[in-house]
Amino acid sequence: MEASAGFSRLAEGVRRWVWKQGWPSLREIQEMALLPVLDGKEDVILSAATAGGKTEAAFLPACTRMAESPLPGTAILYVSPLKALINDQARRLESLCGSVGFPVTPWHGDAPEGGKNSLRKNPRGVLLITPESLESLLMNSPAWCGEAFAGLVNVIVDEFHAFLGTERGCQLQSLLRRIEFLIGRTVPRIALSATLGEMEKAASALRPEKTLPCRILASEGKGSELLLQVRGYRTPRADRGARPGLPGELVQDVYRLLRGDSHLLFTNSRSRTEELAAALSALCGRNFVPNEFFPHHGSLAPDLRRSLEERLQKKDLPTTAVCTSTLELGIDIGSVASIGQVGEPGTVSGLRQRLGRSGRRGGPAVLRVFAEEDETGPDSHPADALRLSLVQTAAVLSLLLRKWREPPREGLYHLSTLVQQTLSVIAQYGGVRADQLWTLLCGTGPFHAVGKKDFGDFLRGLAEKQAITQLGDGRLVPGTEGELLTDRYTFFTAFSSPEEYRLEYNGELLGTAPLEIPPSPGGSLLFAGKAWETVAVIASSKTVLLRPSAGGTPPRLAGGRTVVHDTVRREMKQVLLAGDPSRYFNPTAAELFREGAERFRNWRLGETDILEDKGSLHLFPWRGDEVVEAAAMLLRRMNLRADTFGGVITLPGCSAAGLREAAGRIPGRGLPSGEELAADAPDTEIEKFDYLVPERLRRRGWAARYLDVPGAAEWLGSLAGRK
Known part of the structure; x- marks a missing residue:
């Protein structure tokens, strides 16, 4: 192996470890990361394809820094979103970190107590941990944390994209800030991710x-050849009393295409996962062959998930995991022969992962x-008639x-997590002044969108709910x-x-259903194959x-709760303007x-955003969900009933003239703020600790997450002829 300047600076034990692997050379991302991480003067983001060598790119130089550091305590803090990923990485890193004489300790609820006790007595080496376990340590063992983290040389965040724009991600930002405050110095951070858009964000x-400063290192690599196909299936129309099951042809095709290898x-x-896994397992039974199809999702017991992951790792039996996003992240199951996606992909980043x-x-x-795709009829919703589920698939694949x-979300308040972090910091120190809290969490922390006045209102709200109290x-x-x-x-x-x-x-x-945004009164809902109208929402x-519902059939649009980005809807x-199916569509998909x-x-939807049909209007903004939801709420303020389905706004009993008149009354300036508009939402208590957040601030946080009022006003202004 030819030694570069960066490789020559690695610790001798690390170099020996690399030679033992028999690698002809380091991968591109590994070579790129050596000097920036070794110098330790900046944060580093490493972006490369899955299995592109990101873990070693971070740990080869970080282990060298660990070996050369004179400071006592744990040297590398590795944070992962998944316990299973921590277990995998502990096995992978044991020999590399051992090459310089340091242990690797996994720490989470299911990790062996022996390793934790050893680290408690003698903190050193590499600590692999989840944000939740790190939260527990800071709260319950602050003195030990001060000692254990005093010698940190690097913090490594794996699957970084999984944290972006989420409550858990904001929690992690706060935890890392609190650790640096506790030890009194700044520790360089390394983030690993396979899929990131707009890297500066x-x-x-x-x-x-x-x-x-932050250095961004991205390696696209040569990439693999991509074999791509979209297979279409027609689902018989449901009667009013039942929801159709999976198309039999789909189940047969999955069985035929996937059986005999690992996928x-x-x-x-989760319900579709169980339904499909059960149908495939039953088909194996009818054909008198061993079952190869198993479900994997977050509601299953950990032992069941682990046994399936181990079966995929061993590769001695053909295995297909029918899964939700639980196997999207970097659990080491090795390579599989193919990836299948049932239904439209919600995000480009998720599909790439x-x-x-x-x-x-x-x-x-x-x-x-x-x-x-459902068979359509005279009463089908235009979203189904346009095959928008299939069109979304085509758009995501094109992008x-x-x-x-998709770029990371910005401008979010994460007030629920601010509740948690406020109580956690108070518990960590036994008592904290309000100005100290604001400085740590907001002024120099991740909740910088919360100003001093709002933070004062926030604390008073917590006091009113008896979450905190003030001493003399x-x-x-x-x-x-x-x-x-x-x-x-x-x-x-x-x-x-x-x-x-x-x-x-x-x-x-x-029945029950997980709803991130419940329907507004008068809105429509599809449940158990029937169309319903919402009478009321009781938030408590x-x-x-x-x-x-007296109307037609709402669209079938499948999928989870993923927020669809503006760029996807524009695509x-x-x-549709191009009009031709992609070359990778099979005949049925092309026909649909x-x-x-x-x-x-x-x-004529290439020329207008308005479709009049059977006494209703259907509006096609071709914009992301934040614009669509805000536009619907603004129209409701104009006394119009507005339902939203997959990016389409339906106005029952409204004429085009009535719409334009209402849209013309929506001001271009002096618009209601997102916070004011959120007052119309039936329930803004979405996140875990939202019930403790004062209502005014909670509305503001909800609006920042779900509404784009200026974008909605701009689009509605175009309907009214206002430029």
Whole structure:
């Protein structure tokens, strides 16, 4: 192996370890990272394809810094979003870190206690941990943390893209800031990610306080050949009482194409995962062959998930994991023969991450999208008639091939996580003054969008809810509610899954469903194959009261709760304007696409955003979900009923003239703020600790996450003829 200047600076033990691997050379991202990490004067973001060598790119120079550091304590803090990934990395890193004489300790709820106890007695080497376990350490063992982290030379954040724009990501930003405050110095950070858009925004997310410069190192690599196909399936129309199951042809095709090798088959919901896995397993039974198809999602017991991951790793039996996003991140299951996606992909970044699991070791990357589309009829919603689910698939694939990625979200308040971090810091120090809290968390921390006045209102709101109380010397300490919260292990988790809403009709429970944004009164909902109209939303009990809808059938648009980006929706319109199915569509998918494109032309939607149909208007902004939701809320303020389905706004009983008159009354200036508009939302308590946030601030945070009021006003102004 030819030694570069960077390689020559690695510790002797690290160099020996590399030679033992038999590598002919370092990979591009590994060579690029050596000098910046070794110098230790800046943060570094390493972006490369899945299995592109990012872990070694970070740890080869970081282990050298660890070996050369004279400081006592843990030298490298590695943070991962997944326990399983920590376990994998602990096995991978043991020999590399051992080459310079340092141990690797995994630390999470399921990690062996022996390793944790050894680290408690003698903190040294590499600590691999989740944000939740790190939160627990800072709260409950602050003195030990001060000693253990005093010698940190690097912080490494794996799967960095999974943290961006999330409550958990903001929690991690705060934890890293608190560690630096505790030890009194700045520690260079290294972020690893396979998929990032607008890297400069990612750099701001790695260190919001910007006390170190950030170097961005990206390696596209040569890449694998991509074999791509979209397979279309027609689903028979459901009657009013039942939802159709999976198309039998789809199940047969998956069985035929995937049986005999190892694959990952992603779906957009846990229920679809279970349904498909059960159908495939039953088909194996009917054919008297061993089952090769197994579900993998977050609701399954950890032992069941681990056994499937181990089966994929061993590669001694053909195995297809039918999964949600749980296998999207970097758990080491090795390479699989192909990636499947059932239903439209929600984001380009997510699909790119999934695709990285295939095509390793020089073979082609294989992606198949299985696209279900309902048969349409006279009462079908235009979103279904246009085949927007299939069009979204085409748009996401087009952007994927052009190497576009969604940029990180900015401008979010993360007030629920601010509640958690406020209580955590108070517990860590036993009591803190308000000005100290603001400086640590907001002034120089990740909650910089919260000014001093708003923070004062925020603290008063916590005091009113008895989460905190103030002592005579001015220190803030936990109140009754705060003590109850911080005494539970569930407190360490900043994020929450969307709550299950009860769906009721005439006092009867129809079922429950996770709804991130519940429908507004008068809005429509599709559940169990039936169309319902929302009568009321009771936020306190998370209940949606329904009655049968008198209108047509809402669209089938499948998928989870992913927010669709502006660029994806604009690309959808361009795909329809082009009018031709992509060469990677199979005949059925191409036929379905042509049906949608023909209707798009017949309805002249390339020239207008308005479609009049059976006494209703359907509006096509071709904009992201934040614009669509804000536009619908502004129209409701004009006394119009406005339902949203997959980027389409439906106005029952409205004429084009009535729409233009209403849109003309929406001011170009003097618009309601997002905070004011959020007052119309049926429920803004979305995140885990939102119930403790004062209502005014909670509305502001909700609006920042879900609404783009200026974008909506601009589009509505175009309908009214206002430039």
